[in-house]
Amino acid sequence: MPRKRLRRGATPMAKPDILLDFSGINTYYGDLHALKNVSYTIERGEIIALLGGNACGKSTTMKTIMGVVKPATGTLTFDGESILGLSPAQRVMRGIAPVLEARRLFPRMTVYENLEMGAYTRKKGADYDQDLERVYSLFPRVKERRNQISGTLSGGEQQMVAIGRALMARPRLLCMDEPSMGLSPLFVEMVFDIIKEINKQGTTIFMVEQNASMALSIAHRGYVLQTGVVVLEGDARDLEANPLIREAYLGEMKVDADAE
Amino acid sequence: MTSGDLFLQQLINGLNLGAMYSLLALGFTLVYGIMELINFSHFNVFMVGAFIALGVLKLMGMDGQTVILSGLPLIGVILVTFVVTMFATGMIGVGIERVLLRPLRAVTGPAAMILTIGVSYILFNIILIGVGGDTRNFANPLPSITWAFGGANLRLRDVLIWFIAIVLMLGLTYFVQYTKLGKGMRATAQDPEAARMMGVEVDSVVGLSFFIGSALAGASGLIFGLYYNYAKVDMGFSAGLRAFTAAVLGGIGNVPGAMLGGVLIGLIESSSSQLIGQAWADVIIFSILVIVLVFRPAGLLGRQAPNKS
Structure with missing residues (x-):
């Protein structure tokens, strides 16, 4: 699949300014292979949306970034340095903070x-x-x-x-797990406005979300995760137009009823 | 004594027992709140605390009821004994957690709880072999000052026990409520994973809860000695069981609940000894435990339902 790397305001020659590099990660819970060779790159200043249904590995992604789940293989660097050996506390001190599911x-x-x-x-x-x-x-x-x-x-x-x-x-990187879950439509609007505002103030945002249309409307880029595999990635505008996304996430807006 | 006077006297006695049970119950509740572990070694950390206190008093020349102090030397001896005993039992608690329980942290099921039963026996046998199984006269340097309180006798000893228990409980409340580590402890008790992701180091919080709980057990063991004037290797069992009942009665995991439960159990014990007879005290205490578990399983101050949204 061709990877689109068009960032707003960046010249094509500029080296991407990568804040978090999540690369080739495999995570297991016992026999369950929760993340299968998953990679994401998050550049400084971006809003990244991670889309996917239930039990696709979104929360495992969050927990791996925060350090409460240890991946079996893969590398994870923040601001150019590996953070795999760091405790959650040390990761918070480096500038990663979670908004939990x-x-x-x-x-x-x-x-x-x-x-x-x-x-x-x-x-x-x-x-x-x-x-x-x-x-x-x-x-x-x-x-x-x-x-x-x-x-x-x-x-x-x-x-x-x-x-x-x-x-x-x-935080320099805010990791948000389902920020719109269980909220009334009014609050959902408000939360996404706030996310945009926080991003404008300089914080990079990585957001796991089931509300694909809202998430893509404020995101720069997005990833789609299905049963532990990244099946799609690219510019948010392209993802919004992608037929697969339209069918799976935008056509039928499933509200997560079995939260928790 | 009239029956009213007797009641007053039993109230005084009950508050002494209550102080002892409350401090001991706090250890059960702190560890349970953080780890959902019932720590049965706590029974005998309490007992070891009484013997450590006995040893400390002996080192300072107190033996039996022969040496009576007053004024500053008395305050000094009491203070040193409490501080040394509490620090020693606190470190025993930390050692038990660090060496024996931490490797079992990832193991689910009752393994850790059963391990604490084993540790309890080890502590019991260490004292049995080292000190012996007979009743030891507890050194008591307190002068026998008594005030008439209504028709009852209020002794200096009673006031001292209350004072120490209140200071320790206020100190604990302040610590848990207002200090950073205390807030980290509360957060860990409410949601361990979220607390970790805020940067709370779980190991230090667990170690701290063992230190504080065991130190309070040491204070409680010393209070037992001062109140009953003896220490014996099997003293941990009945006191520990009543304190555990107190923790469940107040709502295990709940700090004010353990304090309230301890005082209630102390009052129930002394008044049922008075009204029905000593032999019935345990029957009544444990009947109350059964009733509470049936009708209010989360305890008097416990949460009745998980408070999550």
Whole structure:
């Protein structure tokens, strides 16, 4: 399959500025081969959408990047250095932060404590205050609710806190697992607007998403994963037009009902 | 004494027992909260704590009830004994986790729990061989100061035990609620995988929960000695079982629950000894455990349903 590498604002001669290189990764759960020789490259400043159905290996991809699942073979470099040997904590310190599937807030901690947990690997100081202000200005609602127990928030509010929590790590790469899952259409719009805004402010975004049309509408490039294999990749506009995608993901918008 | 006075006296006794059970129950609950592991070695870490305290007091020249101190020397001796005992049992807990339990971390099922039963026997036999199986007179340097409290006697010992238990429990609450490590512990208890991805080092959180829980067991063992004036190799079993019941009663994994459960079990024990007879205390305590498990399996302060959305 011809690989399209047309990046906005880059001259064809420029060396691609690769932030995360996920290359030839094989991951197993016991006998289950979850990722089969999977490769992604994420360039600095991009929004990448990873599309696919249930149990296709999207969450395994996220966990491999965050370091909670160890691949059997393959290489994983961040900013030119291998991170395979690093713990999740060290990866957070390098600048990778997750927005987890189904939010995964700490339900009996307050909103503010959840934000603090996002900055767990950092020292409190001027930078921390600045990031807190940034989160509060992106999500005024989070500021209003900062002393509330997070388990009592609505799904949309929880997603705001989950994104805010990840931003508290001051990430260079934000890995988002199903940011629109279980949200009302209004919140879905809002979340994608926020993702675009965060990207404009300079954070690279890798987003696993079932809502293919929304994801592709803001992404620069995309990958399609099926049962552990990358079957399609390319420019988001091309993917939107691809008949296979139109049929599998855009024609019939399946809402993930069996979440969790 | 009138029955009202007797009730008051049993309230005082019950609060002493409650202080002891609460501190011991906290160890069960902390480790369970983090690892979902029932740590049966905790019973005998408590017992070893009482013997370590006995040894520390002996080293400072306290033997039996012969040496009575007051003023600053008394405060110093009590402080040193508590600190040394708690640090020693804390390190025993860390050692058990680091050497024996960590290799089993990835093993699912009851293997780790069964291992803690084995460790409990090892600790028991170390003391049995090293110290012997007879009852040891516990050194008690406290002067026998007694105040009339209503018609009951309130002793200096009672006040000291309450004071120490309250200080330790407030300290623990502050630690868990407001410090960074404490927040890391709570986050790990609520969602271990998410906590890891925020950068919490699970190994250090687990080690810390063992240290704190075991240190509190040491304090509890010392309180047992000061209250009953003896230490014996089999003392861990009944106290440990009651403290475990306290943790379940309050809602295992729940820190305020363990404190509440401990005080309730202490009060139940002392009042049922008073009203029905000593022999019935255990029957009542464990009947309450059964009733709680049937009607409120998550405990008094426990979550009744998983709070996930």
